[in-house]
Amino acid sequence: MQMNSNTVLVxxxxxxxxxxxxxxxxxxxxxxxxxxxxxxxxxxAKDKNPKLHIRVCDVAIEAxxxxxxxxxTTTFPALNVLVNNAGIQRRVDLTKAxxxxxxxxxLVINVEAPIHLSMLFIAHLTQxxxxxxxxxxxxxxxxxxxxxxxxxxxxxxxHSFTLSLRHQLAKTPIKVIEIAPPAVNTxxxxxxxxxxGVALDEFTNAxxxxxxxxxxxxxYGFSEKASQASRAELDQIxxxxxx
Numbered sequence: 538m539q540m541n542s543n544t545v546l547v548x549x550x551x552x553x554x555x556x557x558x559x560x561x562x563x564x565x566x567x568x569x570x571x572x573x574x575x576x577x578x579x580x581x582a583k584d585k586n587p588k589l590h591i592r593v594c595d596v597a598i599e600a601x602x603x604x605x606x607x608x609x610t611t612t613f614p615a616l617n618v619l620v621n622n623a624g625i626q627r628r629v630d631l632t633k634a635x636x637x638x639x640x641x642x643x644l645v646i647n648v649e650a651p652i653h654l655s656m657l658f659i660a661h662l663t664q665x666x667x668x669x670x671x672x673x674x675x676x677x678x679x680x681x682x683x684x685x686x687x688x689x690x691x692x693x694x695x696h697s698f699t700l701s702l703r704h705q706l707a708k709t710p711i712k713v714i715e716i717a718p719p720a721v722n723t724x725x726x727x728x729x730x731x732x733x734g735v736a737l738d739e740f741t742n743a744x745x746x747x748x749x750x751x752x753x754x755x756x757y758g759f760s761e762k763a764s765q766a767s768r769a770e771l772d773q774i775x776x777x778x779x780x
Contacts, residue, residue, distance in 0.1 A: 665710075721734045
């Protein structure tokens with residue numbers, strides 16, 4: 538995929554991996570729209586990158602996803618790349634009760650939203666030059682981290698959906714791409730909770746290089762190992778992740 542002359546929509550693009558991907562496309566010469574729930578984070582992203590287009594949108598809400606698809610394709614008719622990046626990660630003790638609304642929000646943002654948005658944009662994307670849907674999954678798609686059980690399950694589901702989507706769209710011009718990050722030093726899960734892992738720039742530079750080369754499945758570090766592992770190797774990885 539070339540970095541220039543695209544029109545790219547990145548969900549959850551105000552910070553972390555989403556913003557890093559948006560900035561790469563922007564520097565490459567593409568027009569980029571980011572959306573998210575946090576108005577202040579979106580404004581800060583635009584202050585840093587004045588050419589970004591920003592829009593407040595909560596992809597957990599069906600009506601807002603419908604609105605986003607209509608607004609984005611009308612305002613940016615050349616939009617040809619959808620990046621389903623928005624996601625949340627919660628540490629959950631399954632032995633303790635919690636309001637179902639919290640679990641449901643994680644399910645909706647991480648699985649329902651990217652599936653729905655992909656379906657909403659297919660008809661538009663098929664009419665564009667070099668169209669693509671990019672789904673951000675995780676190395677935990679292959680071997681879960683037990684203290685983030687819902688997150689791990691949602692990313693496994695999105696990985697599965699991406700395989701099916703790629704198969705069904707094989708005869709269309711739309712490329713379906715999966716990016717599976719390892720642990721990356723971002724604020725995933727909340728400020729100060731995810732300060733370990735690969736440096737954001739290291740990860741993004743490696744991933745975007747492979748994206749430019751045309752790879753459809755892109756993992757890095759731990760995720761690369763997990764994505765290629767045998768069942769026996771996955772069992773061992775699970776034990777290492779969950780001592």
